[in-house]
Amino acid sequence: MHLNHPANVAVIGRGYVGLGTAGLLAHIGHTVTGIDIDEEKIAMLRQGHVPIHEPGLDDLLASQVERLTWTTDYSAVRDADVIFICVGTPPGLDGTPDLQYVVSAAASIARHLNSHSQIIVNKSTVPIGTGDYVQRLLEDHTPSFDPSRHFVVSNPEFLREGTALGDSLYPDRIVLGGQPQALDLMTQLYAPLIDQSFTAPTVAPRPEWFTRPAVVKTSLQSAEMIKYAANAFLALKISFANEISGLCERVGADIEEVAAGIGMDQRIGQRFLQAGLGWGGSCFGKDTQGLISAGREHQYDMPILQAAIDVNYRQRRVVIDKLLRHLKTVKGKRVSILGMAFKPNTDDLRDAPTHDLIVQLNRLGASVTAHDPIAMNRAAREWSHLSYTPAATVEEAFERADAIILATEWDEYINLDWNTLLATTRRPLVIDARNIIRRPINAQVEQVGRDAPRGERRRADVERS
Numbered sequence: 001m002h003l004n005h006p007a008n009v010a011v012i013g014r015g016y017v018g019l020g021t022a023g024l025l026a027h028i029g030h031t032v033t034g035i036d037i038d039e040e041k042i043a044m045l046r047q048g049h050v051p052i053h054e055p056g057l058d059d060l061l062a063s064q065v066e067r068l069t070w071t072t073d074y075s076a077v078r079d080a081d082v083i084f085i086c087v088g089t090p091p092g093l094d095g096t097p098d099l100q101y102v103v104s105a106a107a108s109i110a111r112h113l114n115s116h117s118q119i120i121v122n123k124s125t126v127p128i129g130t131g132d133y134v135q136r137l138l139e140d141h142t143p144s145f146d147p148s149r150h151f152v153v154s155n156p157e158f159l160r161e162g163t164a165l166g167d168s169l170y171p172d173r174i175v176l177g178g179q180p181q182a183l184d185l186m187t188q189l190y191a192p193l194i195d196q197s198f199t200a201p202t203v204a205p206r207p208e209w210f211t212r213p214a215v216v217k218t219s220l221q222s223a224e225m226i227k228y229a230a231n232a233f234l235a236l237k238i239s240f241a242n243e244i245s246g247l248c249e250r251v252g253a254d255i256e257e258v259a260a261g262i263g264m265d266q267r268i269g270q271r272f273l274q275a276g277l278g279w280g281g282s283c284f285g286k287d288t289q290g291l292i293s294a295g296r297e298h299q300y301d302m303p304i305l306q307a308a309i310d311v312n313y314r315q316r317r318v319v320i321d322k323l324l325r326h327l328k329t330v331k332g333k334r335v336s337i338l339g340m341a342f343k344p345n346t347d348d349l350r351d352a353p354t355h356d357l358i359v360q361l362n363r364l365g366a367s368v369t370a371h372d373p374i375a376m377n378r379a380a381r382e383w384s385h386l387s388y389t390p391a392a393t394v395e396e397a398f399e400r401a402d403a404i405i406l407a408t409e410w411d412e413y414i415n416l417d418w419n420t421l422l423a424t425t426r427r428p429l430v431i432d433a434r435n436i437i438r439r440p441i442n443a444q445v446e447q448v449g450r451d452a453p454r455g456e457r458r459r460a461d462v463e464r465s
């Protein structure tokens with residue numbers, strides 16, 4: 001079977017994954033229609049405004065205007081060779097992913113499938129078995145459904161927020177699950193990405209070390225499982241570093257040195273061993289819980305994953321304990337948090353550790369001030385239930401503070417003139433929950449899993465990877 005080139009592609013969902021996928025596919029030459037039910041966001045995109053903060057994405061989408069169309073109308077599916085489902089799969093109350101958006105997208109797609117060969121691709125992170133379920137939905141809702149022409153494929157997404165463009169253009173691997181003939185068509189769709197034959201955009205130049213992605217072809221179920229298992233393993237790795245960091249503090253070891261030392265073993269690797277405040281974001285919490293609830297459905301315990309989750313959320317309390325050790329009580333004290341987004345270079349607040357820090361500090365009677373270089377407006381909308389004072393500037397956050405908690409390692413914070421700002425505080429106390437402070441500053445500094453820098457030469461000069 002043969003896929004047209006350029007192919008006509010429909011991308012359903014204009015979130016982090018939908019926009020990244022639309023931008024990538026247009027950049028490698030395809031014609032893309034982005035479909036979302038959110039009329040306001042589609043109107044913004046039509047006017048050239050990108051509704052999320054993702055470095056380089058606005059430039060990439062602007063460079064592809066001729067190949068990109070935005071609409072709320074599903075009839076664009078009729079002419080599409082490939083239809084990507086990129087809608088949200090948020091956790092339900094019991095941790096099981098809520099598939100309502102996938103189901104409604106599939107039902108809308110079904111109404112518009114044509115009689116030509118078409119591939120429906122699940123890019124959303126979905127429970128194992130969802131590909132088969134989507135296929136059944138399409139069969140039930142499409143009178144002309146023909147399993148020899150209509151294929152469901154799983155093609156999980158591995159991009160990270162904040163580095164989405166580079167991750168999409170230069171992926172380690174492309175995972176494709178489904179029937180062999182459909183996977184051949186998907187390989188044709190991704191050919192320019194696999195061969196790296198596209199022009200690297202200036203917003204995301206090709207790294208020197210990068211050659212080409214591996215293509216992993218599997219069953220639908222294995223592809224769906226690869227996504228969950230990858231996220232679970234990364235989450236586990238971070239929790240492992242955090243658990244070791246607690247013991248480092250107690251025995252006089254330094255987690256940065258330890259992580260560097262173990263990470264040099266190729267079997268372990270340097271990345272995702274950064275101890276601190278633990279993971280947040282829309283994926284690790286949701287997907288570890290999703291895997292556990294899949295286990296539960298099959299009466300199968302997953303104790304390692306549960307432990308990784310427990311360690312992660314304990315880490316958010318560790319930071320408050322450090323604060324209390326210095327201040328005894330925070331009642332009536334002004335505690336300022338630097339960083340609200342769950343990681344730097346994004347405005348995403350989903351499961352951001354700062355949310356929990358504010359909740360804990362509110363309960364303890366502190367007066368909380370919070371700052372973020374990008375996510376403040378979004379926080380004003382999404383965190384209106386929390387009690388905190390937004391700091392318009394980083395200077396405002398430092399003024400008269402009894403303590404500063406560094407929660408997100410934005411470059412803006414790493415490069416601060418710390419000593420000048422600390423002079424405006426009521427008490428120079430810094431809880432550096434991301435271990436970014438590398439030199440002594442005029443403050444009492446608490447870091448995670450190590451003594452704060454005091455000026456003496458360190459035993460090993462450990463650079464972060």
Ligand SMILES: NC(=O)c1ccc[n+]([C@@H]2O[C@H](COP(=O)([O-])OP(=O)(O)OC[C@H]3O[C@@H](n4cnc5c(N)ncnc54)[C@H](O)[C@@H]3O)[C@@H](O)[C@H]2O)c1
Pocket residue numbers: 012013014015016017018035036037038041086087088089101102104105108123124125126157158159160161282283
């Ligand atoms: N955010 C990430 O970094 C990331 C990375 C890899 C995988 N994923 C997975 O990809 C999926 C999407 O994640 P996201 O962060 O992009 O989600 P998001 O919440 O940012 O965006 C989802 C979009 O889907 C739209 N939508 C909902 N129902 C729809 C429908 N029936 N038709 C059309 N549009 C509809 C919403 O309006 C929204 O714009 C999730 O399953 C997630 O787990 C996310």
Ligand SMILES: O=c1ccn([C@@H]2O[C@H](COP(=O)(O)OP(=O)(O)O[C@H]3O[C@H](CO)[C@@H](O)[C@H](O)[C@H]3O)[C@@H](O)[C@H]2O)c(=O)[nH]1
Pocket residue numbers: 125157158159160161162231234238271272273274275276277278279280281282283284342343
């Ligand atoms: O060594 C580390 C690395 C990360 N984090 C934290 O872990 C969270 C997640 O970070 P990251 O993985 O970089 O961002 P995400 O955008 O959540 O990306 C993850 O989740 C996505 C959604 O499934 C996947 O596509 C990506 O491959 C996977 O890395 C953030 O709070 C980070 O601060 C640490 O605490 N220590």
